[in-house]
Amino acid sequence: MRKMTIDDKLGLNKFNVDESYSHIDVDLDYKDEAEIRKLLLACPAECYKYEDGKLLFAHAGCLECGTCRVLSHGKIVTAWRHPNGNFGVQFRHG
Amino acid sequence: MSEEKLDAIIVGGGLAGCSAAIVLAKAGLEVLLIERGDYCGAKNMTGGRLYGHSLEKIIPNFAEIAPIERVVKKEQVSLMTKDGALDIGYRSAKLSSEPENASYTVLRGEFDTWLAQQAEEAGAMLLAPILVDKLLVEDGKVVGVEATGDQLYADVVILADGVNSLLAQQIGMKPELEPHQVAVGAKEVIRLGEDVINERFGLRGNEGVSWLSCGDPSDGNFGGGLLYTNKDSVSVGVVATLSDIGHSDLSVPEMLDRFKEHPAIAPYLEGGKSIEYSAHLVPEEGLAMVPELYRDGVLLTGDAAGFCINLGYTVRGMDFAIESGRLAAEAVLRARELGDFSAQTLSYYKTLVDNSFIMRDMKQYKGFPTLLTQRAIFEDLPEIADDIAGKLFTVDGKPGDSVIMYAVNLIAKRTSARELVDGITKILEAF
Ligand SMILES: Cc1cc2nc3c(=O)[nH]c(=O)nc-3n(C[C@H](O)[C@H](O)[C@H](O)COP(=O)(O)OP(=O)(O)OC[C@H]3O[C@@H](n4cnc5c(N)ncnc54)[C@H](O)[C@@H]3O)c2cc1C
Numbered sequence: 275m276r277k278m279t280i281d282d283k284l285g286l287n288k289f290n291v292d293e294s295y296s297h298i299d300v301d302l303d304y305k306d307e308a309e310i311r312k313l314l315l316a317c318p319a320e321c322y323k324y325e326d327g328k329l330l331f332a333h334a335g336c337l338e339c340g341t342c343r344v345l346s347h348g349k350i351v352t353a354w355r356h357p358n359g360n361f362g363v364q365f366r367h368g
Numbered sequence: 369m370s371e372e373k374l375d376a377i378i379v380g381g382g383l384a385g386c387s388a389a390i391v392l393a394k395a396g397l398e399v400l401l402i403e404r405g406d407y408c409g410a411k412n413m414t415g416g417r418l419y420g421h422s423l424e425k426i427i428p429n430f431a432e433i434a435p436i437e438r439v440v441k442k443e444q445v446s447l448m449t450k451d452g453a454l455d456i457g458y459r460s461a462k463l464s465s466e467p468e469n470a471s472y473t474v475l476r477g478e479f480d481t482w483l484a485q486q487a488e489e490a491g492a493m494l495l496a497p498i499l500v501d502k503l504l505v506e507d508g509k510v511v512g513v514e515a516t517g518d519q520l521y522a523d524v525v526i527l528a529d530g531v532n533s534l535l536a537q538q539i540g541m542k543p544e545l546e547p548h549q550v551a552v553g554a555k556e557v558i559r560l561g562e563d564v565i566n567e568r569f570g571l572r573g574n575e576g577v578s579w580l581s582c583g584d585p586s587d588g589n590f591g592g593g594l595l596y597t598n599k600d601s602v603s604v605g606v607v608a609t610l611s612d613i614g615h616s617d618l619s620v621p622e623m624l625d626r627f628k629e630h631p632a633i634a635p636y637l638e639g640g641k642s643i644e645y646s647a648h649l650v651p652e653e654g655l656a657m658v659p660e661l662y663r664d665g666v667l668l669t670g671d672a673a674g675f676c677i678n679l680g681y682t683v684r685g686m687d688f689a690i691e692s693g694r695l696a697a698e699a700v701l702r703a704r705e706l707g708d709f710s711a712q713t714l715s716y717y718k719t720l721v722d723n724s725f726i727m728r729d730m731k732q733y734k735g736f737p738t739l740l741t742q743r744a745i746f747e748d749l750p751e752i753a754d755d756i757a758g759k760l761f762t763v764d765g766k767p768g769d770s771v772i773m774y775a776v777n778l779i780a781k782r783t784s785a786r787e788l789v790d791g792i793t794k795i796l797e798a799f
């Protein structure tokens with residue numbers, strides 16, 4: 275099978291992104307690289323990025339798994355909620 | 369709506385929630401099932417295999433009418449190294465020979481939608497997509513829920529809101545999950561076509577295969593790979609314990625690609641087309657993570673209660689979710705008869721759970737989490753197995769040790785006597 279990027283994969287899914295509200299709050303000034311590395315490796319949707327010493331986060335492709343909350347609650351992840359009803363990912367197969 | 373009091377509110381339209389709703393609605397109760405997804409199943413993902421026995425008790429012969437994908441008739445477990453895989457396979461007419469012992473591959477989008485329909489047909493009301501924001505608590509008793517600013521009241525609330533049960537955490541029934549208690553699963557559904565699947569996997573009609581593996585895909589991280597055949601697609605995924613992520617430099621998406629590209633897997637996926645990518649947590653600490661199951665006016669079921677086991681060769685949570693939903697409903701029916709929804713009366717739920725296969729099996733495998741944390745199983749064993757199998761199946765005309773001596777030497781080379789004893793003790797304790 276042809277290798278796909280994460281964006282290719284997320285592009286297969288049905289999302290209804292809440293543009294006005296992020297269901298996850300992230301401390302973008304967080305500096306501990308060991309902690310950052312964990313989220314970069316663990317998030318299945320690669321919502322976390324680290325570029326030029328700066329942590330970036332986008333909730334748009336979030337698969338709502340909860341991994342980042344369990345790994346970094348109270349550290350990088352300052353708040354984690356479910357998206358409001360009707361928003362977020364919709365698995366057609368699951 | 370706020371002045372009306374319902375008999376029961378169920379939060380979460382997954383397997384546990386829908387099962388509870390069916391049983392309560394059939395008994396004539398006024399039940400509200402609240403689901404945050406557009407439809408039941410929209411937020412849910414699983415590996416693939418539903419052991420049917422617990423749903424049989426609620427809907428006998430359900431497989432004749434439910435949207436199951438295939439009937440599992442073939443089991444395969446692989447120990448994988450970078451280049452190879454040692455497979456243990458089992459195929460028998462005994463597998464899934466009758467409804468009580470049958471297992472089925474399922475896709476939750478369709479399956480949960482169907483199960484919710486059964487609840488609605490039985491008389492339950494489904495509210496979706498609505499996110500329950502919080503539980504209403506009065507004098508220490510749960511009396512209802514708040515959703516989109518509305519307050520809804522009921523005699524009892526059943527929490528079936530899954531592994532990320534923020535609601536149980538809110539009222540302190542359950543602490544935040546710890547990284548060693550859960551694994552993350554990432555999965556693709558890949559369409560291959562029905563005929564291609566039957567041909568490649570050696571299946572006929574609606575026969576299916578369950579194929580689990582440990583070793584290479586997680587590169588020595590605790591975790592493994594899975595492949596289940598659906599009707600015209602396969603579910604291909606990896607599962608990695610959170611506390612172990614970062615042990616190697618592989619990311620979760622990379623683990624999945626590595627699994628898909630493994631020489632033992634790739635040929636089966638050739639020409640396939642990915643149609644969905646999903647991720648979900650799996651509770652896997654077992655008995656040690658089961659929280660308080662009841663309080664005044666509230667019960668905890670399914671993944672929210674940590675009812676799940678990961679044995680490496682199989683993951684089970686769906687049959688537990690269904691059974692716990694049914695038992696919660698039974699406890700609610702009894703509480704209604706007594707006209708009392710206090711913790712004391714609802715403790716009957718725990719008695720039912722304790723006497724069911726849920727606790728029997730959770731106890732039987734209680735040593736498994738420690739066994740799974742023996743890195744050797746994920747790192748060394750697949751390699752040892754691969755070495756032995758390689759030796760066994762390679763004929764090169766060169767003289768060598770007998771296979772048994774070769775195996776003994778190989779194990780001795782990698783493991784100290786003390787480690788070997790420790791490892792064997794752990795394995796024995798697990799049973
Ligand atoms: C990768 C992977 C592989 C697995 N493989 C298997 C397998 O092969 N066999 C097996 O038996 N088990 C397997 N499991 C485990 C199994 O999927 C779960 O144990 C099972 O789905 C739990 O069902 P549930 O009803 O408790 O929770 P869920 O199915 O998670 O349902 C919870 C529901 O609650 C809803 N919800 C949550 N919060 C709210 C809220 N505040 N308001 C409204 N709605 C809310 C959610 O949208 C969801 O519909 C696997 C799990 C994973 C992740």
Ligand code: SF4
Binds near residue numbers: 298317320335336341
């Ligand atoms: S919930 Fe899961 S998918 Fe979403 S940002 Fe966190 S780790 Fe990534």
